[in-house]
Amino acid sequence: MRIGIGSDNNGFEFKEAIKKFLAGKAYEIVDFGCHSCAAVDYPDVAFDVAQAISEGKLDRGILICGTGIGVCIAANKYPGIRAALTHDVYSAQRAQLSNNAQIITMGAQIIGVEVGKKVVEAYLNSKWAEGSKRKVDKIIEKEKEFVGRNVQEAITGSYCS
Numbered sequence: 001m002r003i004g005i006g007s008d009n010n011g012f013e014f015k016e017a018i019k020k021f022l023a024g025k026a027y028e029i030v031d032f033g034c035h036s037c038a039a040v041d042y043p044d045v046a047f048d049v050a051q052a053i054s055e056g057k058l059d060r061g062i063l064i065c066g067t068g069i070g071v072c073i074a075a076n077k078y079p080g081i082r083a084a085l086t087h088d089v090y091s092a093q094r095a096q097l098s099n100n101a102q103i104i105t106m107g108a109q110i111i112g113v114e115v116g117k118k119v120v121e122a123y124l125n126s127k128w129a130e131g132s133k134r135k136v137d138k139i140i141e142k143e144k145e146f147v148g149r150n151v152q153e154a155i156t157g158s159y160c161s
């Protein structure tokens with residue numbers, strides 16, 4: 001399984017610990033940055049991971065920022081991407097089992113590294129069972145309504161120039 005991982009500067013040390021944890025396992029890890037504690041904008045990293053998944057270059061992704069919220073919002077802007085904020089084993093499992101999430105996000109300032117390792121392991125060991133396929137299909141269909149529309153039109157329901 002090919003896994004993309006990325007963080008902003010708030011999640012850099014957390015990301016490095018997760019990478020080290022995964023190094024001994026049978027995953028191919030692709031690091032999308034950041035590569036130091038120097039300031040970086042989380043949307044840039046999240047967009048890169050989401051794009052690689054949408055292009056079929058990765059099987060799953062792990063994104064980290066201070067809260068996990070920003071990278072989750074950013075990744076979910078890509079059509080076809082389902083990113084889920086996870087801070088415990090149960091939500092990590094459900095992200096995959098119920099929602100077929102290609103990306104999980106975590107907050108380095110919310111959970112510790114040891115919990116993060118358990119979250120990542122639970123997510124990567126879970127497989128989409130299609131138990132909630134009907135619900136996920138509804139999400140996919142709604143997304144299709146908005147793809148290609150003007151963003152302002154999609155937000156307000158009318159076109160504003």
